[in-house]
Amino acid sequence: MSDPLDLPIRKIVIVGGGTAGWMAAAPLAQRFAQAGRARPEIMLVESPDIGTIGVGEATLPPIRAYNTTLGLDGADFVKKTQGSFKLGIEFRDWGQVGNRFFHGFGDFGPAIEGRSPWQHWLRLQRTLPDLPSYEDWSMATAMARRNRFTPPEGGAPSAANAFSFAYHFDAGLYAAYLREYAMARGVQRVEGLIVDVELRPQDGFVAAVKLADGRRIDGDLFIDCSGFRALLIGGAMQSPYEDWSALLPCNSAQAVPSERVAPLTPYTTSTAKAAGWQWRIPLQHRTGNGHVYCSHFISDDEAASTLLAGLDGKALDTPRQLHFTTGRRKQSWVKNVVGIGLASGFLEPLESTSIQLIMDGVGRLIQFFPDRRFKPHLAAEFNRLMAQQYESTRDFIVLHYKVTERRDSELWRYCAAMPIPDTLAHQIELFRSTGRVAILDRDSFAEPSWVSLLMGLGLRPEAYDPFVDHVDEAALVQHFARVRQAIAQTAAAMPSHDDYIARHVKAPQA
Numbered sequence: 001m002s003d004p005l006d007l008p009i010r011k012i013v014i015v016g017g018g019t020a021g022w023m024a025a026a027p028l029a030q031r032f033a034q035a036g037r038a039r040p041e042i043m044l045v046e047s048p049d050i051g052t053i054g055v056g057e058a059t060l061p062p063i064r065a066y067n068t069t070l071g072l073d074g075a076d077f078v079k080k081t082q083g084s085f086k087l088g089i090e091f092r093d094w095g096q097v098g099n100r101f102f103h104g105f106g107d108f109g110p111a112i113e114g115r116s117p118w119q120h121w122l123r124l125q126r127t128l129p130d131l132p133s134y135e136d137w138s139m140a141t142a143m144a145r146r147n148r149f150t151p152p153e154g155g156a157p158s159a160a161n162a163f164s165f166a167y168h169f170d171a172g173l174y175a176a177y178l179r180e181y182a183m184a185r186g187v188q189r190v191e192g193l194i195v196d197v198e199l200r201p202q203d204g205f206v207a208a209v210k211l212a213d214g215r216r217i218d219g220d221l222f223i224d225c226s227g228f229r230a231l232l233i234g235g236a237m238q239s240p241y242e243d244w245s246a247l248l249p250c251n252s253a254q255a256v257p258s259e260r261v262a263p264l265t266p267y268t269t270s271t272a273k274a275a276g277w278q279w280r281i282p283l284q285h286r287t288g289n290g291h292v293y294c295s296h297f298i299s300d301d302e303a304a305s306t307l308l309a310g311l312d313g314k315a316l317d318t319p320r321q322l323h324f325t326t327g328r329r330k331q332s333w334v335k336n337v338v339g340i341g342l343a344s345g346f347l348e349p350l351e352s353t354s355i356q357l358i359m360d361g362v363g364r365l366i367q368f369f370p371d372r373r374f375k376p377h378l379a380a381e382f383n384r385l386m387a388q389q390y391e392s393t394r395d396f397i398v399l400h401y402k403v404t405e406r407r408d409s410e411l412w413r414y415c416a417a418m419p420i421p422d423t424l425a426h427q428i429e430l431f432r433s434t435g436r437v438a439i440l441d442r443d444s445f446a447e448p449s450w451v452s453l454l455m456g457l458g459l460r461p462e463a464y465d466p467f468v469d470h471v472d473e474a475a476l477v478q479h480f481a482r483v484r485q486a487i488a489q490t491a492a493a494m495p496s497h498d499d500y501i502a503r504h505v506k507a508p509q510a
């Protein structure tokens, strides 16, 4: 018998109401609001008894496209989430103690004669020992160094729009913001503790979840956003977890808010420590802080003391303990269950990639949205793309640990000696020997990000793209000087990050 042609999904059940759950609910509600007769019911189940992880406050620039697609107002969003702007991450003591560099959002300028400006810089610095750092050609870095912010201007390319930005926000307020959006578009929220999962006897698909109070919630498609518990994708569907702890040994974190201090920096700070690293995320009402560490090399109490000693404002609470295992589900989509967020994997928050992976997971689910036949090639393609993105993101994060001259603690000695994936070994060697960068996944970090990290951590290429030698050197020097000056002047003329926030996106008193 041939398959019936029209079997639309009638009901979507989202399990979990953390950042992942509501980030999945909002665009699905928006898409299906326009779907007419094929509009499925969307229900989200969450348990106040379990709560959410409550961290996850720094993002990457594509979050702006996510917000724009939802039709959210940028200013309203920042106000309602006590948000601030993020031009990148300042790294301190990574590579070696005393080292400082910036991973800015955006690039080092437009191509020159079809070649990346980075390659021209490599050529010039051979003959001009006083050539300023390549960082001077990053607009985001120039602004961050001066604590300046204003959004990029439209129009012709210029220093004033040669950068990108993301947000810092309060994770709880962000989930609440999306909840309001999704519920206004018909998503039903159910409070309850899931205690059992009912499978269809004929094919092992999930038929329903059962709540502690006896309620039964059935559905056609289940999106597992239950966090590290992975109730459906890990539990009912038994998708194995690939453990990446040998590559990313940090497995714990202590998080604490502190009083806001001036100035409000338009960037995240990441400071390497003996057994991990510490984040600092400036928000309008407080600063978010956390110490990510490997529990084999430091006790939880010592980790908490290190965190508190590294604050620049008064702690507003006692540190909260979190444990995790870095890795990913081998398959994020099995049968009629799609895992999104921590349920599908976790890479430690060094480059704020988790929310990005949530967004991309939701985007791909919409792209490959199934009907009730759940053709297996949809799941296979979704899983292929997610695996590629997870692995290339993993390589980028492992790079931070691997390229290091630090040998001053057990963690750093372990990282310097640890074997790394062939893909990352290739990336490092390609850069070291030729100055080029391999982009294995277009949805992950681009060339300027790899250059920022590889150079920032202290790696120096032995060669560069030979085509750049054809460009007239004197003209190139002038061009570089002009662009650098334009960047410095434009950044200096911008308002401070504090002023911009006070004038345009000030949040109500918390």
Ligand code: FAD
Binding pocket: 015, 016, 017, 018, 019, 020, 021, 045, 046, 047, 048, 050, 051, 052, 053, 054, 055, 056, 057, 058, 059, 171, 192, 193, 194, 195, 225, 226, 227, 228, 229, 231, 253, 255, 290, 322, 324, 340, 341, 342, 343, 349, 352, 353, 354, 355, 356, 358
């Ligand atoms: P959770 O927030 O854990 O939500 C799980 C949901 O499932 C909850 O609503 C819970 O009630 C529900 N649930 C679970 N079990 C049941 C049950 N039995 N019945 C009913 N409901 C249930 N990401 C970034 O992008 N940037 C960052 O800066 C960043 N920093 C981080 C720092 C740390 C230390 C950690 C650990 C993570 C960080 N992340 C960051 C990741 C980010 O926090 C998560 O990706 C994000 O919060 C999504 O979490 P989630 O929604 O998948 O899970």
